[in-house]
Amino acid sequence: MFYREAGDFKTSYVDDNQTFPIKFDRYRYYFVLLFAFLVVPFVINDYWVNAVFMPFLIYSIAAIGLNILVGYCGQVSLGTGGFMAVGAYACYKLMTAFPEVNIFFHVLLAGGVTAVVGVLFGLPSLRIKGFYLAVATLAAQFFLVWLFNKVPWFYNYSASGQISSPERTVFGYAVTGPHTSAWATYLFCLVFVVLCAVIARNLTRGTVGRKWMAIRDMDIAAEIIGVDPLRSKLSAFAVSSFFIGISGALFFSVYLGAVEVGEAFGINKSFLVLFMIIIGGLGSIFGSFAGAAFLVLLPVLLKNVLVSGLGWPTDLAAHLEFMIVGGLIITFLIAEPHGLAQLWRVAKEKLRLWPFPH
Amino acid sequence: MPDQLLFGTEVFLNGLMAGVLYALVALGFVLIYKASGIFNYAQGVMALFAALTLVGIMDGQVPFSHLINAVLGTDIHHFGWNVPAVLAIILTMGVMVVLAWAVQQFIFRHLVNQEPIILFMATIGLAYFMEGFGDIMWGSDIKKLDVGLPQGGSFWIEENTQWLGFGNENFYGFFLDQLDIVATVIAAILVIVLVLFSQYTKQGRAMRAVADDHQAALSVGISLNFIWVMVWSVAGFVALVAGIMWGAKSGVQFSLSLIALKALPVLMLGGFTSIPGAIVGGLIIGVGEKMFEFIVGPMVGGATExxxxxxxxxxxxxxxxxxLFGDKIIERV
Incomplete structure (x- = not known):
C-alpha cells in the first residue's frame, strides 16, 4: 500500500540515482522538511527548544559524524567528546578574534579546525585496529580536555577558566548570548543539521562512502582491490571530525552559552554519542537521527514520569536511566545489531506489501 | 645526595606502588580476554560493584532500600547488624559468582561468534547497567571501606631510609603508604595463585585450552559455558581485590569505576594476552606518569597524569x- 514503486517510472539516470527513489518516501521527506522549517518554529517555546529540540539537533550532527567513522568506516572512536571540545574552543577563539564575521562561518571554520585535529589523531589508525584503536582515541579525549583546561590562551585568560559565547546575530536576530529567541536558535541549528545530513548522505552513497565501507568490511581485502587505506581512513576521520566539530561549536555557542570543558565534553559525552549510533543503527544516517532522538527523549521522559509523576527522588531516576541505557545497548547488540534504523527498514518492507503480504 | 634526586627516587618508588595497583586491575582484563576474546570494559565497574557490595554487607545495609522507600513510602536503611570482614568478603565473592553466571547466561551466550568490537561495546553497555544497578542497590553516597588493612605512611621505612640523605636535613626518609605496600604483596600473591591455578589444576588447564582454541577445547569435552562462567568469576575475584585496595585507599565511590580507564593503557603497553605484560605495563605506566608529572608537570601546568x-x-x-608481550597479530584475507 505504502512505499510502493509500482507506477513510478524512472526515465533518466538522475531519476534512478536520487536519494529517495520511492515516491512516497520522497514526499514524506519533503513533508518532514517543510514541517520542521515552517510549522515547528511557530509553535515551540523555550522549554521545548532547550529540553528537546536543540539537544536533538546538535547530537544528531555529532551522531552523523561518529556514524561515518564507526558505522561506515569501521574505526571505533571514543574521542568524540574531545573533538566536540575542539569545535567549541575553535568557535570561541574565532568568535572573539573576528567579531565582524558572521557566526555561520565561524561554526563552519570550527568544523574545519576539528577536521585537521581529527586527521592528526586518526594517523595511528593506519597501524592499529579494532579496540586497540578505540583505546588509542581515548588519548585524544583526555589530552584535548586537559589542553583546554591548562592552556589559558584557549579560554582568553578568563578568571573562571570557562568560555562563554558573546552575542552574535544572523540577519539581525540573535542566535547566541542571553537575548536569543527560541525559534531563531532552533532554525540556526536546523540549517546546519539539514546541510550535514545531505552532505553525509551523498558522501556515503558515492565513491568515498563505498571505499569507507570496503575498509570497514575487511581492510586488507579492500587494499588489495585498490582502495587506498591511508586516504580512506584519514578522509573518514576528517569528515567525521568536521561534523563533530560543528556540533561541538553549536553545543557551546548556541545551546549552552558557557562551557567548562571537563564537564561538558568529558568521556561521558563520547559514550553518549556512541550509544546513540548503536541504538540508532550503525551505518545509517536515519539511524543517527533516531538514536539521538531516543537518547535525548529518554531522560526527559523518565524525569517526567518518575520524578514528576511518581514523586521519586531525582538521583534514583538518574540511576535507573543508567540501567535502562546500558540494558538497551546490550539488548540492541544482541537482538538487532543494526538498531532502530533496521526496525524502520523492516517496517517499510512490511508496509510495502501490506495488506497482501503474499 | 641532592634533594632532587632523593625526591625523584621517592616519586619513583611511589610510582611503582601505583603501578602495582594498575596492574591489579589490568590482570582482570587479561584473564577474560585470554579465555573468551572479550575486552571487558566493565572491569572497573565490577571493582566498584564488588566494593559497594562488600561495604553494604559489612554494614548490614538493606539492598535497594532507596528504591523500596521511594515506591512503598517506607523508611528502611539497615538490618541493624554488622558482618565481620572475612565473612563479608566470602559473601561478596558469592555475589560476584552469581553476577558472572548472569553475565554469561543473559549476555555473552547470545553474542558468541560476534566481532570483538561488538563484544567490546556490549561490555560498555554492561558497565553502564552495573553502574546504575550498583547505585540503586547500595546508594550512591561515598562510603568508607575498612577491612582492617593498615593505612598511612610507614614509619619503619622512613626511619630506616633516613641515612640515605647523608646528613641532608631536608630529608626524613622515604614516604611510602603502608596500604600500597600491602597491595603490592597481595598483588604478588594473587599473581602466583593465578599462575598455579592455571598451570596445575584441571579447571585451570581447561581454561588455557579454551583460550588456545575454542573448537578444539569443545571437541575434547570441555564445557565452554562453564569455563566462561569460571573466568568471569575469577575476574570478579580480581575485581573484588582491586576494589578493596582502591576502596580502602580513596573510599568507595563512583570514581572507583574510572580505574578501568587507568588500566587500558597498561594493557595496550603490555599486550592484551599476557599476564607478565599486565604487570610490567602497570609498573611502566605507574612510574612513567609519576616521573613525568614530577619532571615535566610543573612546566606545563600539572595534572598530566x-x-x-x-x-x-x-x-x-x-x-x-x-x-610488549602480546602475541604477534597475523591477518589473512
Whole structure:
C-alpha cells in the first residue's frame, strides 16, 4: 500500500540515482522538511527548544559524524567528546578574534579546525585496529580536555577558566548570548543539521562512502582491490571530525552559552554519542537521527514520569536511566545489531506489501 | 645526595606502588580476554560493584532500600547488624559468582561468534547497567571501606631510609603508604595463585585450552559455558581485590569505576594476552606518569597524569601494535 514503486517510472539516470527513489518516501521527506522549517518554529517555546529540540539537533550532527567513522568506516572512536571540545574552543577563539564575521562561518571554520585535529589523531589508525584503536582515541579525549583546561590562551585568560559565547546575530536576530529567541536558535541549528545530513548522505552513497565501507568490511581485502587505506581512513576521520566539530561549536555557542570543558565534553559525552549510533543503527544516517532522538527523549521522559509523576527522588531516576541505557545497548547488540534504523527498514518492507503480504 | 634526586627516587618508588595497583586491575582484563576474546570494559565497574557490595554487607545495609522507600513510602536503611570482614568478603565473592553466571547466561551466550568490537561495546553497555544497578542497590553516597588493612605512611621505612640523605636535613626518609605496600604483596600473591591455578589444576588447564582454541577445547569435552562462567568469576575475584585496595585507599565511590580507564593503557603497553605484560605495563605506566608529572608537570601546568599513560601507549603502539608481550597479530584475507 505504502512505499510502493509500482507506477513510478524512472526515465533518466538522475531519476534512478536520487536519494529517495520511492515516491512516497520522497514526499514524506519533503513533508518532514517543510514541517520542521515552517510549522515547528511557530509553535515551540523555550522549554521545548532547550529540553528537546536543540539537544536533538546538535547530537544528531555529532551522531552523523561518529556514524561515518564507526558505522561506515569501521574505526571505533571514543574521542568524540574531545573533538566536540575542539569545535567549541575553535568557535570561541574565532568568535572573539573576528567579531565582524558572521557566526555561520565561524561554526563552519570550527568544523574545519576539528577536521585537521581529527586527521592528526586518526594517523595511528593506519597501524592499529579494532579496540586497540578505540583505546588509542581515548588519548585524544583526555589530552584535548586537559589542553583546554591548562592552556589559558584557549579560554582568553578568563578568571573562571570557562568560555562563554558573546552575542552574535544572523540577519539581525540573535542566535547566541542571553537575548536569543527560541525559534531563531532552533532554525540556526536546523540549517546546519539539514546541510550535514545531505552532505553525509551523498558522501556515503558515492565513491568515498563505498571505499569507507570496503575498509570497514575487511581492510586488507579492500587494499588489495585498490582502495587506498591511508586516504580512506584519514578522509573518514576528517569528515567525521568536521561534523563533530560543528556540533561541538553549536553545543557551546548556541545551546549552552558557557562551557567548562571537563564537564561538558568529558568521556561521558563520547559514550553518549556512541550509544546513540548503536541504538540508532550503525551505518545509517536515519539511524543517527533516531538514536539521538531516543537518547535525548529518554531522560526527559523518565524525569517526567518518575520524578514528576511518581514523586521519586531525582538521583534514583538518574540511576535507573543508567540501567535502562546500558540494558538497551546490550539488548540492541544482541537482538538487532543494526538498531532502530533496521526496525524502520523492516517496517517499510512490511508496509510495502501490506495488506497482501503474499 | 641532592634533594632532587632523593625526591625523584621517592616519586619513583611511589610510582611503582601505583603501578602495582594498575596492574591489579589490568590482570582482570587479561584473564577474560585470554579465555573468551572479550575486552571487558566493565572491569572497573565490577571493582566498584564488588566494593559497594562488600561495604553494604559489612554494614548490614538493606539492598535497594532507596528504591523500596521511594515506591512503598517506607523508611528502611539497615538490618541493624554488622558482618565481620572475612565473612563479608566470602559473601561478596558469592555475589560476584552469581553476577558472572548472569553475565554469561543473559549476555555473552547470545553474542558468541560476534566481532570483538561488538563484544567490546556490549561490555560498555554492561558497565553502564552495573553502574546504575550498583547505585540503586547500595546508594550512591561515598562510603568508607575498612577491612582492617593498615593505612598511612610507614614509619619503619622512613626511619630506616633516613641515612640515605647523608646528613641532608631536608630529608626524613622515604614516604611510602603502608596500604600500597600491602597491595603490592597481595598483588604478588594473587599473581602466583593465578599462575598455579592455571598451570596445575584441571579447571585451570581447561581454561588455557579454551583460550588456545575454542573448537578444539569443545571437541575434547570441555564445557565452554562453564569455563566462561569460571573466568568471569575469577575476574570478579580480581575485581573484588582491586576494589578493596582502591576502596580502602580513596573510599568507595563512583570514581572507583574510572580505574578501568587507568588500566587500558597498561594493557595496550603490555599486550592484551599476557599476564607478565599486565604487570610490567602497570609498573611502566605507574612510574612513567609519576616521573613525568614530577619532571615535566610543573612546566606545563600539572595534572598530566590523566593523559600521559594514553599518549605513551599510543606512541608505543604505533611502533609495536601488539604491545610488549602480546602475541604477534597475523591477518589473512
Amino acid at each position: 590523566n593523559w600521559f599513560a594514553y599518549v605513551l601507549a599510543l606512541i608505543f603502539l604505533v611502533f609495536r601494535p601488539q604491545g
